[in-house]
Amino acid sequence: MRFTLNGSAVDVAAHPMKRLLDVLRQECGLTGTKEGCGEGECGACTVLIDGAPVCSCLVPFAQADGATVVTIEGLGGTHPLQQCFMDEVGAQCGICTPGMILAAAVLPAGASLEEIRIGLAGNLCRCTGYSAIYRAVQAAQSRRT
Amino acid sequence: MTQSVGKSVSRKDGIGKATGATKYADDVVLPGMLHGRTIRSTIPRGTVKSIRFDFDTTGFTIVDHRDIPGTNVVALIRDDQPYLVETEVQHVAEPILLLAHADRDVLFAAKVVIEYETLEPVYDPLASAVSFKEISIEKGGVVASLAGAEIVVEGEYRTGHQEHVYIETNGVYAVPEEDGSITVHGSMQCPFYALKALKGLMGPATPVRVVQTETGGGFGGKEEYPSMIAGHAALLAMKSGRPVKIIYDRVEDMVATTKRHPSIVRHRTGLTRAGQLIAMDVEVIIDGGAYATLSEVVLSRGSIHAAGPYRCAHTHIRARAMKTNTPPNGAFRGFGAPQTEFAMEVHMDRIAEQLGMCPVALREMNALVPGDTTATGQTLRRDASALECLREAVARTDFIRKREAYRGTSKGIGLALFYHGAGFTGAGEERLRSRARLDLTGRGVRILVASTEIGQGTRTMHAQIVSDAMGIPYEDVEVAMPDTAVSADSGPTVASRTCMVVGRILERCAQEMKARLAGRTPAEYLDTVGPLSVILEHVPPPWINWDDDTYQGDAYPTYAWGCDVVELELDPDTYEARPTHVTAVQEFGRPIHPALAQGQIEGGTVQGLGFALLERVVMRDGAMANPTLTNYTIPTTLDTPAMDIVMLENHYEGGPFGAKGLGELPIDGPAPAVVNAIRHIGLDLRSIPAIPETLLTCASL
Numbered sequence A: 001m002r003f004t005l006n007g008s009a010v011d012v013a014a015h016p017m018k019r020l021l022d023v024l025r026q027e028c029g030l031t032g033t034k035e036g037c038g039e040g041e042c043g044a045c046t047v048l049i050d051g052a053p054v055c056s057c058l059v060p061f062a063q064a065d066g067a068t069v070v071t072i073e074g075l076g077g078t079h080p081l082q083q084c085f086m087d088e089v090g091a092q093c094g095i096c097t098p099g100m101i102l103a104a105a106v107l108p109a110g111a112s113l114e115e116i117r118i119g120l121a122g123n124l125c126r127c128t129g130y131s132a133i134y135r136a137v138q139a140a141q142s143r144r145t
Numbered sequence B: 001m002t003q004s005v006g007k008s009v010s011r012k013d014g015i016g017k018a019t020g021a022t023k024y025a026d027d028v029v030l031p032g033m034l035h036g037r038t039i040r041s042t043i044p045r046g047t048v049k050s051i052r053f054d055f056d057t058t059g060f061t062i063v064d065h066r067d068i069p070g071t072n073v074v075a076l077i078r079d080d081q082p083y084l085v086e087t088e089v090q091h092v093a094e095p096i097l098l099l100a101h102a103d104r105d106v107l108f109a110a111k112v113v114i115e116y117e118t119l120e121p122v123y124d125p126l127a128s129a130v131s132f133k134e135i136s137i138e139k140g141g142v143v144a145s146l147a148g149a150e151i152v153v154e155g156e157y158r159t160g161h162q163e164h165v166y167i168e169t170n171g172v173y174a175v176p177e178e179d180g181s182i183t184v185h186g187s188m189q190c191p192f193y194a195l196k197a198l199k200g201l202m203g204p205a206t207p208v209r210v211v212q213t214e215t216g217g218g219f220g221g222k223e224e225y226p227s228m229i230a231g232h233a234a235l236l237a238m239k240s241g242r243p244v245k246i247i248y249d250r251v252e253d254m255v256a257t258t259k260r261h262p263s264i265v266r267h268r269t270g271l272t273r274a275g276q277l278i279a280m281d282v283e284v285i286i287d288g289g290a291y292a293t294l295s296e297v298v299l300s301r302g303s304i305h306a307a308g309p310y311r312c313a314h315t316h317i318r319a320r321a322m323k324t325n326t327p328p329n330g331a332f333r334g335f336g337a338p339q340t341e342f343a344m345e346v347h348m349d350r351i352a353e354q355l356g357m358c359p360v361a362l363r364e365m366n367a368l369v370p371g372d373t374t375a376t377g378q379t380l381r382r383d384a385s386a387l388e389c390l391r392e393a394v395a396r397t398d399f400i401r402k403r404e405a406y407r408g409t410s411k412g413i414g415l416a417l418f419y420h421g422a423g424f425t426g427a428g429e430e431r432l433r434s435r436a437r438l439d440l441t442g443r444g445v446r447i448l449v450a451s452t453e454i455g456q457g458t459r460t461m462h463a464q465i466v467s468d469a470m471g472i473p474y475e476d477v478e479v480a481m482p483d484t485a486v487s488a489d490s491g492p493t494v495a496s497r498t499c500m501v502v503g504r505i506l507e508r509c510a511q512e513m514k515a516r517l518a519g520r521t522p523a524e525y526l527d528t529v530g531p532l533s534v535i536l537e538h539v540p541p542p543w544i545n546w547d548d549d550t551y552q553g554d555a556y557p558t559y560a561w562g563c564d565v566v567e568l569e570l571d572p573d574t575y576e577a578r579p580t581h582v583t584a585v586q587e588f589g590r591p592i593h594p595a596l597a598q599g600q601i602e603g604g605t606v607q608g609l610g611f612a613l614l615e616r617v618v619m620r621d622g623a624m625a626n627p628t629l630t631n632y633t634i635p636t637t638l639d640t641p642a643m644d645i646v647m648l649e650n651h652y653e654g655g656p657f658g659a660k661g662l663g664e665l666p667i668d669g670p671a672p673a674v675v676n677a678i679r680h681i682g683l684d685l686r687s688i689p690a691i692p693e694t695l696l697t698c699a700s701l
Ligand code: FES
Pocket: A034, A035, A036, A037, A038, A039, A040, A041, A042, A043, A044, A045, A046, A055, A056, A057, A058
């Protein structure tokens, strides 16, 4: 299957019904995408497909054909959200963090607190109670502007 | 002086958690690694009659109890739980067989048919004839005082199971080493617990070592259970001679691993007409599940906290942990105290109601202050802050006015006053004799303790303490991953002890290290003298006096205190109670890292809201019937209200830089505050979770 992964054209051989989550972790060696539930509830496996956040545990690999896929590794390490999540303690145990950051990365610039809450409603965090995550997202927004 | 304590310095975790570079157990793949799978019982009670393999076993490693080289028991306290069923089954999802295979799909397609002879299970702790532990805490003469009381208020309160839902499920991998030893790496809170259990399991011929991997949340759920899964992986690795990884999926994690103990607490309380507590008779029953595991210590902490943060001359607390044929319940943040403090605080609002008193005035009159004695006869020292927390919470929230203003509307406001003992109970810390180790490095020092980072910030907070105690920059303190081969056994990462107890040993190690350096830089010392390690042991405060037989004395060296206020709205059509605002005022000595501390309070508070409102484990035929995140819901962003967090300081002289323990305190308050707010709306609720179905059937006040 040919698709664009984190900015590079790739050709990956895997069963078309294999979960994209497993293809990314196993075939592509990108373990930043996490599995928390395997049923689309926790958002730990969030990746961006053609710019939209999706749960990669629900996506068969076939759907990646020709698409543009971005995983947490695709943000490099310099995205403002990444530093702000660490600075604001938006990451405690860190297992939800990659998915949370990708979900936050597509929020419109200047999103209100309410928009942030709604935008992150599909991503569970059991550690932080979310408040520090909001602080991280808001800090990243002000850093970007 | 670098002064990092009290500042929100950057976390020691680095950027890896935000870039995806940090490796958790499931992210590690080793050459030749097999996947492991656990075959579990499908009945709650009975005996195994036959086992048949309905698949081609080529390429499989199969382990049953006969493959165990040592003892078939998960060594913990009571040593009653087997690693693998021999014949008797005590609960659904009990491990019977282990399989390993290189191909995960082939592994999970394998079908094992097990035939059983069934026995009648016991699910109701009140109907159970077997108790794991009974505790009686007596002060004064409760019977006579109750008989003479002007007012007596009675009530029964119940809490359900709660599932931890760490987002990273349980997982480990075991590696057979060339020297014949086995190393188990895994997601866990207590590497030395796992080591102890593994030593018994593997016997003297197979040395074992345990290394923590980055851990995606624990909350108590990775306190004792990892000893089980670590043993399973070790057995498969030993038999196959290959590395074996076992990662539970969410369903298996929910069905098979521990939960918070369900509780039934009954109060009979005698008071004067003016509201002074005269006598408290408290009965606590917790459902231990099928094996003892940690139930007796959960019961201990629960019963010690059962009389709440109140002064009462005559108290009798009788507590028991009962056996049922359900998967063992275990450690969960708060360790019994959230259950018993829930009962006490809901009971207090019912008392206030019967006396026609304001719930704040009732608490102000009875709250423990320095010099008072607790139910175990412990005299509180200077650092007791119940009243300060209560007054701050009431003032900030405009509680009294809102109580009036909301009357007759669908809005409610409720509060809860609570406390939490830090460190192991009674003589626990003295028995444990924890140690911490500090090694000199070219730049500074390296911390080597068994205390695990599970998100709460252990690495960062320990490094801050060491940096300030030594007077070296925070950046020059490294923190090693816990590894039983090199780390000092600083005890388990539980009981709100990692900062207060282990942090204090590290503070002393750092002072000792500084004295040994005597003005030389670490590099100079290494060049001229050589390597240097400092290992010190915990010294319990000299005033601790505890009698395990009578449950009298200083149950904890100190307590953290809190008052939560919850505001919520009840939807008149759906009967859904939605919190709109939470205020949490908490005193825990001194925050070493304010942002981390705030994260503990926010996270613990939201877990407490979930416990109160959403999280319902449906048990059917002895098994969790809703073992998915679709059907067992934890708070999302949309369920989480705005929070006002207030940290009061009241330094504890026995803690590092005045710190107490914090991890568990925040989960004690939200549930009773929620129920008291629902009561304020007019519903007589005595149990949680307060799901709409329950609220619909509640009597109106
Ligand atoms: S793993 Fe995909 S949503 Fe949880």
